[in-house]
Amino acid sequence: MDEVEQTNVEQNDVLDVGYTDVPGTMLTDSNAIADFLKKTKIQDVLNWGRKNSLWFMVNAMGCCGVELLATGMAHYDTDRFGIIPRNSPRHADVLIISGYVTKKYLPALKRVWDQMPAPKWVICFGDCAISGGPFYESYSTHQNVDDIFPVDVFVPGCPPRCEALIQGFVELQKKIEAKKDKGTDY
């Protein structure tokens, strides 16, 4: 009887709780399910859902931010692509870097990026975010933002029109569908 009780105590240890003896089940606190699904056709269905609900973070950083705000307004009706502006980074999927990144603003932008739940994507919007633009040799701006963030789409222009941003979203949708985006690990 003593031996049986001791084995029961060991099986009730928190670290040892597992369902490996139950066939056909996996633990949900590991990446095993996600890693398994990435190899199957179900990932295509997931990507179809993701690419049609790209909610972007309203983070107007410069004069391109005006175009960013105008894109989310009713005139362009981005709901037909599933693109909705969100005011909280916790709801957002896409971070749009819409201006020059100064040395003082970079920590705040990194914090916004860290608060967004994965999978998440980055769009560089405008010449300032791509290359620095007129401020490319300034003492207070960061060069080469794509070293810091995994940028998927660059939208050039000074500032780009709203249609260009929608085109950038469409290109991002194509990349997600082709599984070539940087926001998800394949």
Place this chain on the structure above:
Amino acid sequence: MDANSIISSLTGKFPEDIYDAEIESDIRTIAKVKPENVVEVCRYLKEDLSFGHLCCEFGVDYPDRNEIEVIYVIGSYEHPVILTMKALLPRDNPEIESVVPVYWNANWYERETYELFGVKYLNHPDLKPLVLPEEMLGEWPLRKDYAGFPNKTARNLV
């Protein structure tokens, strides 16, 4: 009051502190002031000559003369004359009295001049960087000999 009477009143009140005065036109005057007594001159300008509006305050770097100029542009609502007052400071240790007790809006102007040129304002209520991050303090990026510009061109520009 016109420009002539303002300059004569100013040089008559401070014959030693205002060591150079000039009338550019009917509405623009220039005066060079010694940096020790800039607060007294500003108080006289505001209270007696009704120069109540400090339009801006900034610095100019002159490496050849080894000087930094602090320039006050002071306007008035009473008469159509703008006074440009200059104070010349040594470049290796620029220090000047703060004019915040007279013109309260000089607060942020002086903080910006401090972070960009390194002009230290004595008795300033809150002398800390205005726009630049704290770790850039001491680089003085608007001086002519500043060398901290990014030396590598942005890669995507090429």
